[in-house]
Amino acid sequence: METVHGxxxxxxxxxxxxxxxxxxxxxxxALRLIxxxxxxxxxxxxxxxxxxxxxVASAPxxxxxRIEVRGLGIVPVAAIDTVPLRLVVDLIEPExxxxxxxxxxxxxxxxxxxxxxxxxxHASTPSKIRLALRVxxxxxxx
Numbered sequence: 001m002e003t004v005h006g007x008x009x010x011x012x013x014x015x016x017x018x019x020x021x022x023x024x025x026x027x028x029x030a031l032r033l034i035x036x037x038x039x040x041x042x043x044x045x046x047x048x049x050x051x052x053x054x055x056v057a058s059a060p061x062x063x064x065x066r067i068e069v070r071g072l073g074i075v076p077v078a079a080i081d082t083v084p085l086r087l088v089v090d091l092i093e094p095e096x097x098x099x100x101x102x103x104x105x106x107x108x109x110x111x112x113x114x115x116x117x118x119x120x121x122h123a124s125t126p127s128k129i130r131l132a133l134r135v136x137x138x139x140x141x142x
Contacts, residue, residue, distance in 0.1 A: 001049045002109070007067075008041040008057040008083065009033050014133050015057045015083035017046060017108075018120075020091030025120025027068045029091070032126050034067075040079040043067040048109055054084040055111045087114050087132055094119040 006019040007026040011033065018026045027043055034040055042059035043066060049056050058081055059065075065079040088106050097119050104115040116132055118125050 001047055003045055003047050003060065005044070006046045007043050008046045008059075008085070009038040010041055010080055010083040011038045011130060011133055013083065014086035015041060016087045016089060016129055016133070017057060017085055018089050018091060020120065024091040026091060028070070029120045029125060031067060031069060033129065034077060036126060039083075040065070040067055040077050041081075041083050048085075050109045050111075051084055053111065055108045055113070056082050057085050058082045085111070085113055087116065087129065089116045089118055089129060091120040092117045094122065097122070 004019070006017045007030045008015055008017050009030050018029055020026055030040065030043065041057050043063060045060055045063060047058045047060055049058070059079070065076055066074050067077050068074050085108065088108070098117070101117065104117070105112045106115040114132065116128070118128060
């Protein structure tokens, strides 16, 4: 097992790990995804464990079921215990967003996962994440 700096949500049973430095928008993006039906798995720190050919994400017990909401504080939300990861999103500055990015992957605990680099605060970012989950593996739009 390994704990990483990242927020994880589950969208229709598919785990999405949001990575980025403090104040990059991980919790804000997770909150917008949750408002549209995703479930929280872990906010700010995610525990990764190897699964059967995959990586399984969960929350450290001390923060399970809670998310930091700027302007409100740390609040309880409905959460699930574990989810297999299907996508990793690295949060970037808006000016670094690529119009036609190459297909990227990241190896986490021996599992190769699609990797997107997206700005957290763009209005379309939640839609792009949902679209990426619907595109068959290996066919991420380039």
